[in-house]
Amino acid sequence: MPQIRALRRVASLLTTPLSPEDFLGLVNPLSSTRQLRGVVTRVTRETPESTTIHFRPGKGWNAHEAGQWARIGVEIDGVRQWRSYSLSAAAGHDPAITVTAIGVVSTALARHTTVGDVLFLDTPQGDFTLPEHPRPLLMLTAGSGLTPVMSMIRTLVPRRPDADVVLVHSARTREDALFHDELLELADQFPGLVVKHWYTREGAAPAGAGEAHGRRLDLETTTDLESLCPDWRDRAAYACGPADFLDAATALWERDGADDEHAGLTIERFAPVLLPGTGGEGGLVTFEKSDKEFDAPGDVTLLDAGEECGVVMPSGCRMGICRSCLTPLVAGKVRDLRTGEVHGEEGDLIQTCINAAAGPVHLDI
Structure with missing residues (x-):
């Protein structure tokens, strides 16, 4: 409407060089039109190293x-740092992430996030x-690979009387098992869910629990x-976990799985699939704007x-999907660790999360 547009122009004149949205952000941190934000509403400790962070998005x-x-x-x-996390809340609910304290960013989120943080x-x-x-x-999950599957279980099992889900989850110990x-x-409440825990350390479960195996799931x-x-061959399978766990599962389904395409295996990886032996010789990487080598x-x-x-x-994402890491190449060649391909011309935007130096490299950062 013309009146609203006129009011916005007046507000902009009064708040210059800031925008009206900048002042609204002081009152409501979710009001920014420049950057999508969420405010933390609840923080729940899941294990000694893992925390679920619930937030209300703007x-x-x-x-x-x-x-x-x-x-x-x-x-x-x-400094604003970005990482990718699976959403562990059920669909239709405010989102949540479950973060394990590994690495600088995940550790900061898991250990220092409080209600009201943005x-x-x-x-x-x-x-x-x-x-x-x-x-x-x-x-079929291992470690933090349970996180996206937990969203599926929370979504499906309580809502569908005909749900038929078997979860096999591998963890080091009972104490490390997310959402145990x-x-x-x-599983007690809904007969359509069967949960099997597999602990990889001896004595990882109480005596008589029937869950401590003391070795990795083979x-x-x-x-x-x-x-x-x-x-298992008759079920649509989903797997998420460490790379070697997923590699073994993929090979098993390719070798011994059913021919039915609907009973195949769908996987979710937290790291890119790297081609063995693609490392090459490496090289001196110069970060020109940062004056570091x-x-x-x-x-x-x-x-x-x-x-x-x-x-x-x-x-x-740190695995070659989101392209948030694109950085200009000033000079040199890089090697794609997924394929082994050596590439790069001056001015190319390089995905730094999946490329390594193939000789001396200069980056514009």
């Missing part, structure tokens, strides 16, 4: 699907989501899986090299 947030992830920004020592947000992404049509499911009590309560053969979920081995990403020597590097 305008512009798209409701997440169960299993998706989002980029989360947090200011540390005056997080910077990007919209939910990812296709690690529930199947379109109901069918028996197998969820909640999962057992859900996915090189079908023996362990057959004992935990005899009809780092002699990087051939298997160390440019992102890790920069952070190692104190350069504030843009980043997001």
